[in-house]
Amino acid sequence: MATDPNGDTKPYSETRKIRLDLEDYSHDRWGFVMYRTTYGDDDAWEQLKKIVKERAREQLLASTGPYLLDSLDWKFFDDQEASDNASVANLRQHFTAWIRDNWQLEQPRGTCPGSPRYRLFIRVDREALDSVLDRNNVRFAAPWADAGWVHLISGEWESELDHVDPDDEYDQPDLTFNPVEDCREQDVGWMKVPAEEIGFQMYSRFVNPDSWYILYERPPKIAFWT
Secondary structure (H helix, E strand, O other), X not given: OOOOOOOOOOOOOHHHHHHHHHHHHOOOXXXXXXXXXXXXXXXXXXXXXXXXXXXXXXXXXXXXOHHHHHOEOOEEEOOHHHHOOXXXXXXXXXXXXXXXXXXXXXXXXXXXXXXXXXXXXXEEOHHHHXXXXXXXXXXXXXXXXXXXEEEEEEOOOOOHHHHOOOOOOOOOOXXXXXXXXXXXXOOOOEEEEEHHHOXXXXXXXXXXXOHHHHHOOOOOOEOOOO
């Protein structure tokens, strides 16, 4: 095995996967985009951001890849007029436009968007905000199952109904699932994920674009992978 200049030599380490992803796309920054969709308690939102950033830093410093702190760049969207109680569809539309207009500004050496930063984003609604703050005292101290959750949304999701022949009775999606935000498909385009993992662990899980289909859990179930 070639010597890793960062000393991150474990072939399947989560941090090494992120570093190689950055190299593959010639990207200089990584980290999820996060949308706030609940307003009225600015202190709670600031507390959540603090928890997210501090915990991500602690986890990286204790990992095989603390060097990734230099390129970690959270993007928080906090625009009440645009995102207060915004639907997933509206957020996805905004996210797509933001990528189109900004990815090359963020990654001037980049060959294409490609990375999880431009395929997935996080939504924090009232339920998610409460789930994190109710279970944490300044920082994540509880086990993952009790550390709260946020919503991980696929920016690339499309309804199966957009790709079927309405006249072909054998080419119809299964719509027998309980509705989640009016969607009865098995894959609703988002899932609940542990807030504990939204630093490098979750980012590395989705370096592979196919990971969405492998790891997906339909709400209201929370996706636990460890």
